[in-house]
Amino acid sequence: MQKKLTTLAILMASLFLLHCTGGGQGRKGEDGKYQAIRTEVPERPAGQKDVLGLVAEKIDTVRVGFIGLGMRGPGAVQRFTHIPGTRIVALCDQHEDRVEKAQAILERAGLPRAASYSGSKDAWKGLCEREDIDLVYIATDWKHHTMMMLYAMEQGKHVACEVPAAMTLEEIWAVVNTAERTQKHCMQLENCVYDFFELTTLNMAQQGLFGEVLHTEGAYIHQLEDFWNTYESDWRMKYNKEFRGDVYATHGMGPASQALDIHRGDKLNTLVAMDTKAVNIPEYLIEKRGVERDSAYMFANGQHTMTMIRTEKGKTIHIQHDVASPRPYTRMYQVSGTKGFANKYPTQGYALQGDVLAEGDLPDHENLSAHNFVSKEECDALMGKYKHRIHRELEEKAKEVGGHGGMDFIMDYRLIYCLRNGLPLDMDVYDLAEWCSLAELSRISIENNNMSVEVPDFTRGNWNKIQGFRHAFVD
Numbered sequence: 383m384q385k386k387l388t389t390l391a392i393l394m395a396s397l398f399l400l401h402c403t404g405g406g407q408g409r410k411g412e413d414g415k416y417q418a419i420r421t422e423v424p425e426r427p428a429g430q431k432d433v434l435g436l437v438a439e440k441i442d443t444v445r446v447g448f449i450g451l452g453m454r455g456p457g458a459v460q461r462f463t464h465i466p467g468t469r470i471v472a473l474c475d476q477h478e479d480r481v482e483k484a485q486a487i488l489e490r491a492g493l494p495r496a497a498s499y500s501g502s503k504d505a506w507k508g509l510c511e512r513e514d515i516d517l518v519y520i521a522t523d524w525k526h527h528t529m530m531m532l533y534a535m536e537q538g539k540h541v542a543c544e545v546p547a548a549m550t551l552e553e554i555w556a557v558v559n560t561a562e563r564t565q566k567h568c569m570q571l572e573n574c575v576y577d578f579f580e581l582t583t584l585n586m587a588q589q590g591l592f593g594e595v596l597h598t599e600g601a602y603i604h605q606l607e608d609f610w611n612t613y614e615s616d617w618r619m620k621y622n623k624e625f626r627g628d629v630y631a632t633h634g635m636g637p638a639s640q641a642l643d644i645h646r647g648d649k650l651n652t653l654v655a656m657d658t659k660a661v662n663i664p665e666y667l668i669e670k671r672g673v674e675r676d677s678a679y680m681f682a683n684g685q686h687t688m689t690m691i692r693t694e695k696g697k698t699i700h701i702q703h704d705v706a707s708p709r710p711y712t713r714m715y716q717v718s719g720t721k722g723f724a725n726k727y728p729t730q731g732y733a734l735q736g737d738v739l740a741e742g743d744l745p746d747h748e749n750l751s752a753h754n755f756v757s758k759e760e761c762d763a764l765m766g767k768y769k770h771r772i773h774r775e776l777e778e779k780a781k782e783v784g785g786h787g788g789m790d791f792i793m794d795y796r797l798i799y800c801l802r803n804g805l806p807l808d809m810d811v812y813d814l815a816e817w818c819s820l821a822e823l824s825r826i827s828i829e830n831n832n833m834s835v836e837v838p839d840f841t842r843g844n845w846n847k848i849q850g851f852r853h854a855f856v857d
């Protein structure tokens with residue numbers, strides 16, 4: 383009896399303690415409130431400075447080397463054959479036949495053969511070491527991106543890397559530190575920021591059409607069932623099997639962050655993330671690949687992952703990821719402000735404060751269509767009026783060359799335009815860091831009962847140095 387009472391007393395005391403300390407899970411700050419989980423922010427090494435607004439010496443002819451010629455890489459080689467002021471110097475893939483296929487693109491364009499690098503997993507290093515290359519363009523799988531970016535910068539090259547350029551905070555900090563130490567451009571090839579609706583909407587936001595932008599959304603919702611077997615050595619399935627969290631957040635984060643001037647006057651502060659269990663991919667593995675049920679269901683990545691972020695200036699971003707559900711492709715792009723709203727999927731539209739009710743009309747609570755998008759004609763007129771300068775200059779050529787309807791060409795063109803003219807690139811290494819950080823930060827949140835997690839300030843204190851996101855032009 384005595385023993386039972388003692389046990390009960392210990393239990394009660396423990397419960398009381400748990401109550402006071404938040405179950406030992408949370409950390410309270412001086413204000414008595416629970417703090418977000420904080421990851422380590424390494425100090426900026428002595429003698430190193432940030433690369434905000436970095437300008438490098440003008441390069442008259444940008445000499446490029448490509449690494450990774452699977453599904454995505456050859457399209458980039460093709461696009462570069464249309465960009466003035468470039469020379470394709472070297473091509474690399476571990477598979478020789480893929481390099482040869484890319485050489486054929488050059489031949490068809492009437493360009494000389496490039497140097498070939500293949501036959502081993504390390505052949506790309508030789509490409510990075512060449513003296514006659516200014517830019518290394520990387521389109522390999524996610525696990526190779528960081529090592530290639532770091533090595534290229536160490537060899538004095540600017541780098542452009544496919545999305546997501548880095549998968550963990552350790553990788554991200556290594557990339558930021560190397561870019562700062564070498565003062566080289568390190569751009570993530572996030573094409574969606576150049577899509578026609580997104581860039582037009584960004585221009586509208588920058589002209590104040592939506593008032594103060596308070597909330598943005600983005601997503602990558604794309605069932606990949608037809609693609610799973612096409613990736614080299616199954617890298618994408620393996621990654622999703624191993625890691626929980628939003629492993630492919632950049633297509634949503636790019637346009638959402640630019641509309642909010644992230645690290646150009648505002649910064650990401652905290653996030654919380656949540657996911658559903660995985661079903662469709664494990665079932666696919668059982669059905670299509672004959673994987674044992676127990677093993678198939680040992681699948682880390684949730685079927686649908688949601689992340690919500692709050693910024694220093696009190697704005698929010700909602701990002702989603704789903705590569706498994708049978709849903710139409712969507713990037714869920716939305717911009718919501720005090721005076722207006724933009725929505726891309728499933729139909730493009732704008733709603734503006736003054737248009738909600740015609741003058742003299744009384745609110746009709748039965749008629750919800752009164753709270754609607756502007757008419758198709760008004761929408762077209764707005765999109766014409768606010769067409770971004772980049773689109774005015776490049777749209778026709780971009781649609782002719784192609785690459786996701788033209789946005790890929792615009793991305794490559796802008797990269798080269800800025801390098802040739804010694805201008806800051808449209809996307810810097812801190813964009814890369816912020817957009818990629820969701821992979822690990824959302825995982826930390828999900829794996830800790832969806833707790834709030836601090837988003838590190840990758841600029842290490844300089845997020846307010848530049849006011850407002852703008853594209854650079856010569857004149």
Ligand SMILES: NC(=O)c1ccc[n+]([C@@H]2O[C@H](COP(=O)([O-])OP(=O)(O)OC[C@H]3O[C@@H](n4cnc5c(N)ncnc54)[C@H](O)[C@@H]3O)[C@@H](O)[C@H]2O)c1
Pocket residue numbers: 449450451452453454455474475476477480502503504505506521522523524526544545546571572573612613614786
């Ligand atoms: N921005 C977009 O819209 C978009 C679209 C598709 C893919 N991507 C990204 O592009 C990248 C590549 O995707 P993918 O679909 O082409 O994959 P993939 O598997 O088809 O191609 C990857 C290529 O990299 C090569 N490679 C891997 N390790 C190498 C090494 N050590 N040395 C040389 N070559 C090596 C492989 O042989 C393969 O040819 C990924 O990061 C992906 O997320 C972006």
